[in-house]
Amino acid sequence: MKHPRRLLAAVAALALAGTAGAVVVTRSGDAPAGSTASALQAPGPSHELSDAEKKSRQHEVDLLLGKRATAVLKGDLHGFLAAVDPKQPKLVARQKLLFGNLRKFGFSTLKYFTADDWAAPKLAEKYGPSTYSTRVMMRYQIAGVDPKPVQTDLGYTFVRRDNLWVLVEDGAIDETLSRDGHRQPWDFQEVALVRRGKVVVVVAQRELALGTTIARVSQDAVAAVRRHWPRGWDGAVLVVAMPEPQVMATLWTSGSGRGWTIAAKAVTLYEGEQLGKPSGPAVGSRIVINPALRKDLDEDLLVHEMTHVATVPIGPLVPLWLAEGLAEYVRCRSVEDDPEWTVDPYRKTVKTKYLPGMKTLPDRAAFDANGERAYGQSWWTVEYLADRVGIKKIAALYADVAVHGTTEAAYSAILKRHTGKTPAELTAAVKRFRG
Template identity: 70%
Template sequence: MKHPRRVLAGVAALVLAGTAGVVAAGWSDDSGSPPGGTAVAAEAARTGLSDEQKVARKREVDVVLARRATAVLKGDLAGFLAAVDPKQPALVARQRLLFVNLRKFGFSTLKYFAADDWNAPNLVDKYGPTTYTARVMMRYQIAGLDPKPVQTDLGYTFVRRAGGWTLVEDGAIDEVLSRDGHRQPWDYEEVALVRRGRVVVVVDKKEAELGKRIARVSSGAVAAVRRHWQHPWNGAVLVVAMPDTRVMATIWTAGSGQGWTIAAKAVTLFENEQMGKPRGAPVGSRIVVNPAMRKGLEEDLLVHEMTHVASVPIGVRTPTWLVEGLAEYVRTRSIEDDPQWTVDPYRRVVRTKYLRTMKTLPSPSLFDVDADRAYGLSWWVVEYLADAKGAKSLVPLYTDLARHNTTPAAYTTIIKKHTGKTPAQLTAAVKKFKG
């Protein structure tokens, strides 16, 4: 078997750290002077604005943000940079590169808006009483990839100057934003996008040839998922394979086993993601490749991750054993599509090492303490179900659990409905299954 050991994360939602606050800032009129003079501005910075002033400030900043979004869609670099502080060459350069990258993604829709005021007194000290820091939502839809708009967050700081709002910081509150969400592939070096069918691969511009290879491998993985997972999927997926570890950053090593490495992760995107809490249905996923492993990426790894991409829009209540077991089932079936490869060594390990100690269907905690065992047993459960009920039976079982698995009683009822067995009876049958 080409793929002896790895951790594969599936339907993890984006998590946001930090607590929103209210910026204590002064206010100025169109002349740039705070009403009532410096003393009044200083007092305003300490006591805060009225609710009406905060609403007005947010409305004005949203206008600036809307102009920037329109500039991206229209290819207007000057319009995008119009609100950027011209006294900061490094900031201007970063924003120019951001514009160049954003244009490559082909957004069908794009909106920016201030979601939360942020208490950042150090920035008020640096830029003065009119300083306004906000967690800004970027709501976007990539044409041909996203069936609905999705969101990510970024942190911007503005100062009121000469009758308008000027962007003075674009990363000062990064540490309190979504760990997986806001550090997007367009935020660092210039990117290259390689398109192959409905697969889009994002790489560093200097690694365009690597992008072509990953696109070929990804296309093969999409075809394998569509062969072995009987639920309709159009095969549209964005694969992020950047060298920078900050891009959609995750924990790239985990577990206690020697060589235990996360090679890639399917990061789920939710409609109207807000403060790390999904406020809408799952829309899809991005596959993020471990930068340290991007040059040796193999098809079977991507098959596992793309199974998550194909299945997560159904719902997120599916138990972990079925989510990961299905992905392993599709992966192993894809390996054996090639007569030169076999997963018999994997079968032997599961039969001789894991099954004899199996007492329940794999729990989420088992994935944390013994992921080798958890993935192997989960795969074996799905192999049993496909053998006993047919591969097509996996779809209604997965769908029912994804949408209606709300209580332990509901879980048991759904399992029995589709398998004819309680979870305990299913465990006993799986232990006897020889494969």
Template identity: 40%
Template sequence: MTEAGRPDRRSRHSRHAADRRRSRVWPILLSLALVAAAVAGGLALHRSSQDDQNAADGDGGTTAIDLAARSAAVDQVLKRRAQAVLSGNEQEFVADVDPADTGLVARQRTLFTNLRQFGFAKLAYQQLAQQYDDTIAQKYGPSTYLVAVAMQYQISGIDLVPVRAMLGYTFSRRPNGTWMLVSDSDLDKRLPRGSHQEAWDTGPVLVKRAPRVLVVVEQGQDALADSLVTMSQSAVKAVSKSWPGGWNGSGVVIALDDKVVRGADYSQPKNAEDALAMATFVYRTLPGEATGEGQRADSYVVINPHNRTKVDARTLAHEFTHVATAPYGSYAPRWLVEGAATYVEFLPMDGQKDLAISQYRLDVRTKYLAKAKALPADATFFDQADSSYPLSWLALDYLFNRFGGTEVGTLYRELASLGVTQKDRDRIMLEHVGMTEAGLFRALKAAAAA
């Protein structure tokens, strides 16, 4: 047994098993911080009608006509590209791509092949707002149109609702007045982290599916894909069975060689060394559209390419618990978020050896609870991960056993959606379990003493 590892589970990576708890979620928090910074930094997603009117007033209204014509023409390009993916027409997909840029055309063909594998039930592209960059304008000429684009999609059998990702496209007008795509990467560094750099935006990929499961690997890695599909099916079943009220969502697992995919950044040394996987948010509305953080719909799991051989079904059950709870909101205390995921991870699972929970409970009380002064705090949770994860598990173990899954599930939902301040958290805790977070810690101490 490792300090924060699974009870009575002799991991061949014992130190890693302890460290992986530390790094699973803090990179996601970093992603949210970067999202806020990107939005605050001036990537406007909406342009007011007054802005358009000001532009029109500059030349007696001619600009307004040009803007309207350009917007309509680009809308048609975007509509053709979406329809081409849905219908399987590669030539139509690249018809509006600059034919002189053979590298861009080749990348777009790869993108088309990738997109086709995901099986979209719905797909559309929507212009958000023009962006401005003199360097880009000088490169492509006076007609350059740099625009943020929302990709709205729903993967059949996976996404319960349509979700959105963000792109940046550069268009230029041809001599005949039509518009062509000349770049799809000029805005990448300005887009909010976690809402772009999707799995299909990398090199050639292989997508394999099963009911409620979708796995993405590098092209040619069939054995890895098959293994992850099997583990994902087991993990989806476990979370559906164990999470209060059930879970009818799906597990998306991305295991690519790329170190930066969606909100996961495994180029950071600490992430590369410690993390196994992390759940990255999928958005109903993009950061900066309706709210600064965006409205979450779900999560996709991204596996660390350095540690993918260490992932098992229990790892995915932990991450899929985060997927199941992602739509609730972002305000739940960290001990509840990670404690719930670890609680489900440790439960009996098909095809997995049962864990020695009674002994683990005793060990946590002896090694960690005896020295602790309070439940793990959000601000220091990952700095003290070796104790934070087992103590969080112990808190959830207590809550589930004393109050039952229905009450715990309701508590989680309300804390995640409404627990903005400590006062809010205390009120919600008192309402549902008759004690504050401090009271829960005292109850853990009393149970250990008994």
């Protein structure tokens, strides 16, 4: 390969298996020491309100939230700000910016509703006994991107004034929410959206030109995936390239002791996520670009991540070597679509450095121990299968094991049925394969 950064794609994809979709709802008791959440208490029985009173309070706030969702869909700024504390100009300004950002995404559906309440003594001391801090679910669907609604959570605090609920805090209990993933691109500065085909890129408004460049590269990456992946994919994807590292995730290194830089990650969104389901059916993915590298992206890096976007909805049971090996296979094939580019140096490194010590198909531990080696071995395994059985049969293997590979025995039987080899036999054959 001519470009020295080509191998970054192998490192970047660790996110899918390591952090993508792994959004965990945390109570304040689980918060890191020294965080804002350490001042909060996990929700418990209230001695001040009866169950009926709490239910009534929740119902009233849900009605208020419903009006705010309707205001976004209808473009009604006044209605969106109606419940925001007018005594706090900074809060009003943030909420006004939020409204403008939300309007740019073109939601086909949007709903806010309370999920659970939180005892926050310091907020109650500040605002009085009617203070109600709650985790709010935002369930939304971006038209042309999301096949089904997805959701994220917010931390809001309301108080009762003149028989009306007023929003007084929009981030005071953020530390109690999902450790990764709940901060969305619309939560910070003004955004710009660039659309090319079914690709939507979100960047800071001041970086509109960057968004146009990333959209072009992303559309080319989608075309490359569709050339080399035989199962249907409509190419719809949201690419997030914001300056803030808090957007969608906070981890931009991976691996044990290596400190690898992750250039981008495919963050999988699951149906019913953050409502007590650690994982449900995958709805879709977002590709999130490392803020530090957002101005220097290669197409093949996005090809790797977009392969994950195209394949993750098929099912969750795919072994890591197959998921990452396939993404590397599509990436390398896309590189060699250009006659001026080659992956020969990568191929040589894999054959001479990574294959001799290969004892098993790479698993999670192998990726953690040495990511570059594990990605290389996984890629070469898929290259071997493509040479022996063809990419269409690899796609059939992927679809079968993604749904039915519930146990090690089931996985082994599926692999044998599609490739004619057990995992051990496949490992041995891959080591002998010279390409």
